[in-house]
Amino acid sequence: xxxxxxxxxEKPAEHAASAVRYEAATKRYSGSGAPAVDDLTLxxxxxxxxxxxxxxxxxxxxxxxxxxxxxxxxSGDILIGERSVRDRNAAQLRREIGYVIQQIGLFPHxxxxxxxxxxxxLLGWDKERARARSAELLALIGLDPELGDRYPAQLSGGxxxxxxxxxxxxxxxxxxxMDEPFGxxxxxxxxxxxxxxxxxxxxxxxxxxxxxxxxxxxxxxGDRIAVMREGGKVAQYATPAELLMDPADEFVEDFVGSxxxxxxxxxxxxxxxxxxxxxxAHIGQASGExxxxxxxxxxxxPLLVDSERRPLGxxxxxxxxxxxxPAQPDSxxxxxxxxxxxxxxxLADILQAGAQYxxxxxxxxxxxxxxxxxxxxxxxxxxxxxxxxxxxxERPLSGETVDD
Amino acid sequence: MTSWLLEALPLAEVEIxxxxxxxxPCQANSESFFCFDxxxxxxxxxxxxxxxxxxxxxxxxxxxFAIAFTLAVVAHRRRWLQPPLLAATGVLYTIPSVAFFxxxxxxxxxxxxxxxxxxxxxxxxxxxxxxTVGLANVPAAVKDAARGMGQTDRQVxxxxxxxLAMPEIIAGLRIATVSTVAIASLATLAGGGGLGRPIxxxxxxxxxxxxxxxxxxxxxxxxxxxxxxxxQRMLTPxxxxxxx
Numbered sequence: 001x002x003x004x005x006x007x008x009x010e011k012p013a014e015h016a017a018s019a020v021r022y023e024a025a026t027k028r029y030s031g032s033g034a035p036a037v038d039d040l041t042l043x044x045x046x047x048x049x050x051x052x053x054x055x056x057x058x059x060x061x062x063x064x065x066x067x068x069x070x071x072x073x074x075s076g077d078i079l080i081g082e083r084s085v086r087d088r089n090a091a092q093l094r095r096e097i098g099y100v101i102q103q104i105g106l107f108p109h110x111x112x113x114x115x116x117x118x119x120x121x122l123l124g125w126d127k128e129r130a131r132a133r134s135a136e137l138l139a140l141i142g143l144d145p146e147l148g149d150r151y152p153a154q155l156s157g158g159x160x161x162x163x164x165x166x167x168x169x170x171x172x173x174x175x176x177x178m179d180e181p182f183g184x185x186x187x188x189x190x191x192x193x194x195x196x197x198x199x200x201x202x203x204x205x206x207x208x209x210x211x212x213x214x215x216x217x218x219x220x221x222g223d224r225i226a227v228m229r230e231g232g233k234v235a236q237y238a239t240p241a242e243l244l245m246d247p248a249d250e251f252v253e254d255f256v257g258s259x260x261x262x263x264x265x266x267x268x269x270x271x272x273x274x275x276x277x278x279x280x281a282h283i284g285q286a287s288g289e290x291x292x293x294x295x296x297x298x299x300x301x302p303l304l305v306d307s308e309r310r311p312l313g314x315x316x317x318x319x320x321x322x323x324x325x326p327a328q329p330d331s332x333x334x335x336x337x338x339x340x341x342x343x344x345x346x347l348a349d350i351l352q353a354g355a356q357y358x359x360x361x362x363x364x365x366x367x368x369x370x371x372x373x374x375x376x377x378x379x380x381x382x383x384x385x386x387x388x389x390x391x392x393x394e395r396p397l398s399g400e401t402v403d404d
Numbered sequence: 405m406t407s408w409l410l411e412a413l414p415l416a417e418v419e420i421x422x423x424x425x426x427x428x429p430c431q432a433n434s435e436s437f438f439c440f441d442x443x444x445x446x447x448x449x450x451x452x453x454x455x456x457x458x459x460x461x462x463x464x465x466x467x468x469f470a471i472a473f474t475l476a477v478v479a480h481r482r483r484w485l486q487p488p489l490l491a492a493t494g495v496l497y498t499i500p501s502v503a504f505f506x507x508x509x510x511x512x513x514x515x516x517x518x519x520x521x522x523x524x525x526x527x528x529x530x531x532x533x534x535x536t537v538g539l540a541n542v543p544a545a546v547k548d549a550a551r552g553m554g555q556t557d558r559q560v561x562x563x564x565x566x567x568l569a570m571p572e573i574i575a576g577l578r579i580a581t582v583s584t585v586a587i588a589s590l591a592t593l594a595g596g597g598g599l600g601r602p603i604x605x606x607x608x609x610x611x612x613x614x615x616x617x618x619x620x621x622x623x624x625x626x627x628x629x630x631x632x633x634x635x636q637r638m639l640t641p642x643x644x645x646x647x648x
Contacts, residue, residue, distance in 0.1 A: 093554070107564060108642055
């Protein structure tokens, strides 16, 4: 079938993405003295999520809208790839830029498939190809293909926002603009949608400009974060870890919050930290051997493991009074952490159990080391803390357990 | 006093004098409610007026829609036009149709044209206002999304705003059509024919006559209304989609 061939032949590269470069971009509304966006210069690298975050009225949405020229800048320039947005016909420019807004703005009078196919239709794709693309995107966002024939009012809010994202992706845009896309969704579904989008981003690698007023969302979603302050100025442009470890000034420090150390821990896995070695004891081993291991060890008590090196419990002084290590340890094992756990969740588990440290196991449940409150606090104070960094799409997803 | 006014004043009298002279027993008897014998013999005399009435209504509504819709669409992008247009159509709406017939006489004389112009003028406000309200009610987020994805202003208007304004536009057409069916009964005073003609001709105090003419008008109004409802249902399938 020739049409089929044409579809495959014209299929766009899934990884098309361009950097977005603001060059002294300024927006001044007539009649108001202070600019809404003041001399903004920053680069959102291709394939990364760049979050614009700040209090209301800081100009973040205006800054985003200047990219697709739904707000025209007063001076300066914005380049997508190497091309200035000023040189483009506004409507044509917008067809290359995905656009997702908080209120979603699906067309109530068009079916879900037609909504997703809206930009392809503007670009003159034939019906067959647009339909195939809609089906492909429905699958990508995990919606039942049958929903394609429904109208937006027949979908839940979360489903509608997924469709909003799919519609923005339909023509494989070079850049995505997302204006508080999950702002109107309830907290549980918001978390789910954020996680889904990060998984999607790991596949599609778009350049995303993401606007939010929520610093937690910014830290979670951003490869880079531009913290903006009133008057349309960037207070700091940095990776989440830099922002949390090293806020540029008091404004940023206040904005990221006093719990920034904890927020930092949400960005890492247990495996990112050097653990203490556990003094290991086997059932029936001579007590003297075990005592020797405790010399100079960071953990005061030996950890009893089975023949597969799976932890059984902590041995007390009394357990070691006999000649050999008993099969039943005196103290319970307490929390057991996984190497892939988010450090913040691991810390919560330790504190919840009223402990100072806990055993960490690998995927097979074998002992890997010991994580303590002390290690975490030392880590946060060390320069290494700033170096450890994941892109947003590779980061552990907080709010999800690893074993699912 | 100018000559046209002298000519216009006795209009109604002229109509009433045209009344038929042959009277049936029950026509003379004002006690009887409905005169079936007379109705059977004279029903065919309502055929031409009915067709005229239909023509008046269709012309007035279609021309009124064409003008009012165009004005609403033009004023949609030029907001400053909206207050004067609302005022202008409002004035036309409030002028009683009979008065309008007289005002038009020196220009268009007696006939269908005069009647259609007056009826059309009456319609403008209803259709204009409903179209404007319909366009204004389109959610801002939907328009923002449409523009943001690269629709031109024209595409936003024709693909998004007008389809979404359809329920209000058709609501306006329904009011306009039903009102016009009623008011077109006065067209005969302007010499435009219609079902007002037999009413005056056979006697406004002859119940059988008034009931037949009135019944035809009510049926006509109901059929138009029903057609428009069917039309709206076909044009706005999303309105009936069962919610999740």
